Amino acid sequence: MSFLPTFIQTLAIDQADVAAELQSGLLSPVARLSPKFFYDPLGSQLFTAITQLAEYYPTRTEARIFARHGMDIAQHAPAQAVLIDLGAGCCTKAARLFPTLRPRAYVAVDISADFLRDTLQGLARQHPALPMCGLGMDFSNDLVWPASAQDWLQSLGAQNQPRIVFYPGSSIGNFQPDQALALLRQAHALCRQGADGGGLLIGVDLVKPESVLQAAYDDALGVTAAFNRNILLHTNALLGSDFNPRLWDHVACFNGLHSRIEMHLQSRIRQQVRWPGGRRHFEAGERIHTENSYKWTLTGFADLLRLAGFDPLVHWTDEADWFGVFWARA
Numbered sequence: 208m209s210f211l212p213t214f215i216q217t218l219a220i221d222q223a224d225v226a227a228e229l230q231s232g233l234l235s236p237v238a239r240l241s242p243k244f245f246y247d248p249l250g251s252q253l254f255t256a257i258t259q260l261a262e263y264y265p266t267r268t269e270a271r272i273f274a275r276h277g278m279d280i281a282q283h284a285p286a287q288a289v290l291i292d293l294g295a296g297c298c299t300k301a302a303r304l305f306p307t308l309r310p311r312a313y314v315a316v317d318i319s320a321d322f323l324r325d326t327l328q329g330l331a332r333q334h335p336a337l338p339m340c341g342l343g344m345d346f347s348n349d350l351v352w353p354a355s356a357q358d359w360l361q362s363l364g365a366q367n368q369p370r371i372v373f374y375p376g377s378s379i380g381n382f383q384p385d386q387a388l389a390l391l392r393q394a395h396a397l398c399r400q401g402a403d404g405g406g407l408l409i410g411v412d413l414v415k416p417e418s419v420l421q422a423a424y425d426d427a428l429g430v431t432a433a434f435n436r437n438i439l440l441h442t443n444a445l446l447g448s449d450f451n452p453r454l455w456d457h458v459a460c461f462n463g464l465h466s467r468i469e470m471h472l473q474s475r476i477r478q479q480v481r482w483p484g485g486r487r488h489f490e491a492g493e494r495i496h497t498e499n500s501y502k503w504t505l506t507g508f509a510d511l512l513r514l515a516g517f518d519p520l521v522h523w524t525d526e527a528d529w530f531g532v533f534w535a536r537a
């Protein structure tokens with residue numbers, strides 16, 4: 208039997224609340240834009256390019272862990288589960304795990320809805336026997352499982368299968384620890400809605416020498432800089448603002464106090480940015496904070512998973528302990 212991918216979208220990108228969120232961030236004393244706004248179709252492609260860079264160790268390191276320990280992971284994670292890929296991007300990581308995890312159905316969730324739709328169409332051609340559903344949604348405030356997704360599982364007879372929530376790439380690092388805990392609790396609840404045995408398979412970036420981090424977030428080719436500046440073009444499209452990306456420098460720095468890499472955009476000149484109903488003055492050198500990427504210790508992250516309700520936990524790392532993959536049973 209072959210399946211066509213289903214697509215469900217709970218995002219309405221022109222919603223007033225998106226504009227309100229952008230405006231409120233831009234008008235904060237230290238201007239900020241959420242990293243979720245990196246991802247329009249170009250942002251998703253730029254991120255895929257970042258994962259190919261020599262300096263960007265997380266993707267390669269995590270892939271090595273999955274390649275080396277895949278069979279062991281499959282001993283813990285149930286077969287025939289509903290595999291829910293949070294922030295699926297180009298879906299490559301989940302697709303590599305299909306042969307070992309042997310899921311009953313695949314649900315790819317991403318805010319970059321158009322990119323996800325295109326990706327799933329290609330993926331469904333390669334895996335015609337695996338039912339796939341794309342969910343275009345923003346889970347940063349609430350990981351709500353839409354009723355239509357439940358109906359889709361029901362139509363497959365898969366509503367009572369165990370659920371594996373897959374959250375690779377250390378995207379959890381974009382959240383402050385309290386927000387990360389809230390999201391993990393919601394992931395726990397989502398797993399518990401399926402049969403026993405489900406859980407979370409998550410990749411997390413670990414504390415390491417600052418020079419390695421600095422290079423990974425400020426590469427020689429300037430791809431990360433382009434990715435960072437693209438948030439301004441995406442903001443222009445969503446808010447109607449008049450950012451000129453040429454007037455902003457990419458800045459990446461390690462904040463040791465919070466154990467996180469921060470990305471900022473720094474204004475090259477004194478300037479005004481306008482949008483319908485608002486504007487902001489920026490001095491030369493003033494910054495917009497665009498991303499945090501927290502670096503965890505294995506014990507710190509295990510404590511967070513337990514606080515979110517997951518137990519027992521198993522983890523795998525690379526030789527240098529640069530990256531960790533956890534299986535956390537719900």
Ligand SMILES: C[S@@+](CC[C@H](N)C(=O)[O-])C[C@H]1O[C@@H](n2cnc3c(N)ncnc32)[C@H](O)[C@@H]1O
Pocket residue numbers: 242243246251254258266293294295296297298300316317318319344345346347375376377378
């Ligand atoms: C760092 S990329 C990781 C992509 C892929 N999972 C990987 O590990 O290579 C983050 C992904 O999460 C998606 N994303 C970011 N914020 C999101 C949000 N609030 N809701 C849904 N998806 C989000 C982005 O569109 C992007 O595809």
